[in-house]
Every structure is written in structure tokens, then in C-alpha cells.
Amino acid sequence: MGGKCPHRSVKKRRYSHKTARRTKFLVKGDDMVYNELAKPEVERPSLPVDEDLPGMGQYYCLHCDRYFANVSVRDEHFKTKRHRKRVKQMLGPAPHTQLDAELAAGMGMPDNGPKLMAM
């Protein structure tokens, strides 16, 4: 996502990667996206109209957590390598979590005891 940096004297390194770095932690984490995708279509939240977002927040890519200006731009995005890579990643095993880390450290599964109330 590096934009062009026109004032660069070294012609080889023309792209600024500052924007990519800035937005790195604004996107959703992998595990959040994975959980969202695991839900059935009905349970996912509908897209509210938000005038601050591109395209009033109506054209959204769940995999990449991005908003687009209109349908054609979004469909164009679906064809990109970045998106397809992301889809493939999300089809794979679940992302690493704290529970995985604890299991790897030699802890057992959490013991919550017997259920006190019938669900």
C-alpha cells in the first residue's frame, strides 16, 4: 500500500510505506476476522450508513476489513492478489491465540467445573 513519495532523491526507493505502517493496527486482528467469518451469514452485523467511511460504509470486504467507494471498486478488490491471499489464509487453520500459547507451554485445557445452571 505504499504511496508515491515525490521528493525522494534516491530514485530506487521511491515508495513511502508510512501509510501502511500507520494503518497496520487500525485493521482488525486475524483472529477477529476469522471468528467473524466462522459465523453464519445471518448473524453478521448489517452495514450501518456511516458518512465518514468510503461509500457510506456500504461496500465492505470482511476478509481484509476495508470499505470501498462503490460496488465496482469492491469487485475489483476481490480480484486482487492481496485479497485472494487473505481468503486463502482465512480458509486455513485458526489463528494463534493465548489459549494455544498456554497449551504449548504445557498447561491443560481450562477447567471451568460443572455447569451450575441449565442452559
Added chain:
Amino acid sequence: MRLEKCWFCSSPIYPGHGIQFVRNDATIFRFCRSKCHKNFKMKRNPRKVKWTKAYRRLHGKDMTKDSTFEFERWRHRPHKYDRNVTEDTLKAIKKIDKIRMDRESRHIARRHQGKKAKEFREAKKELDQSISLVKAPSVLKEDPSLTLPKLKVKVVPSQSEQDRMEE
């Protein structure tokens, strides 16, 4: 005092060590040192980084199934304090820790078994296949000092062959 586990490398985090990151959905990520924190910021997957416990477990480097893993776990239930139980637990921790370490070292020793023979086999195969890089095959034919000595096998003609020869 609670010893947490590092999100990235699964090592214990002692009080006053490491750093923690709380994401805007209230998920807590704890890191034992800046190395792990940096790796997290680089969005690396701990399952693909060789020095983490997650990698070692996944690739069969460490023991995965053992009864000693059943002791340390989250118990989300209230428990009444009992001094005797605590005392016994503290004694048991040392013993269990020793058992686990022994089993772990045995596992690794078993894993390393046959490594030497495997390396020898591979080296021999490479020597057989790419000796031509050292010396041309035509030269080798004249001076076979570089080739591996061929084992001589005595050929004993079977009964039917002997019969045929007599005929």
C-alpha cells in the same frame, strides 16, 4: 503472584517483566520480552517461527501428550484455602517438575535416535551419485582409487544351472 504465559513464545512471565497489549476488543496479549513484542508487531505467526513453543509442539520436537500436562491449568472456580493442601501442592510441584523434565529428555533422546545412521546413509548416497563432479568417469575407470570398494559376492550356481551346463 501469577505467572502468565507469553503470547508469542509461551515462556512464563514473572512479575515486573515484559509488556502487555490490550486490543480495542479487550483481548490481552502478554509478551515476555521485547523480542516477542516486536515479532508480534511484525505480524509473525508463532507457529512458523522456529524458536517458539508453538512451533516445537506442532512439529513434534517437544513432547505433546503427557499426564504431567494435566496439573497446571486455569481453574475458573472458587476454592477454599487449606494450608495442608497448599503444603502438599508445593511438595508435589517439585516432584512433578522432575518427572516432566526426565520424560522430556527421554523424548528428545528418542527423537535423536538413528540420526547418525541416517546422515551416514545420505553421505554415502551423495558420494555414489556425484563422484563424477570430482573426477570424470573415464578417469575413474582407469584409476578406481576414488570409488567405493565393491563388495565381492560369491556366486553359487544353483542346481538347475549346473544341470544345464552339464548338458
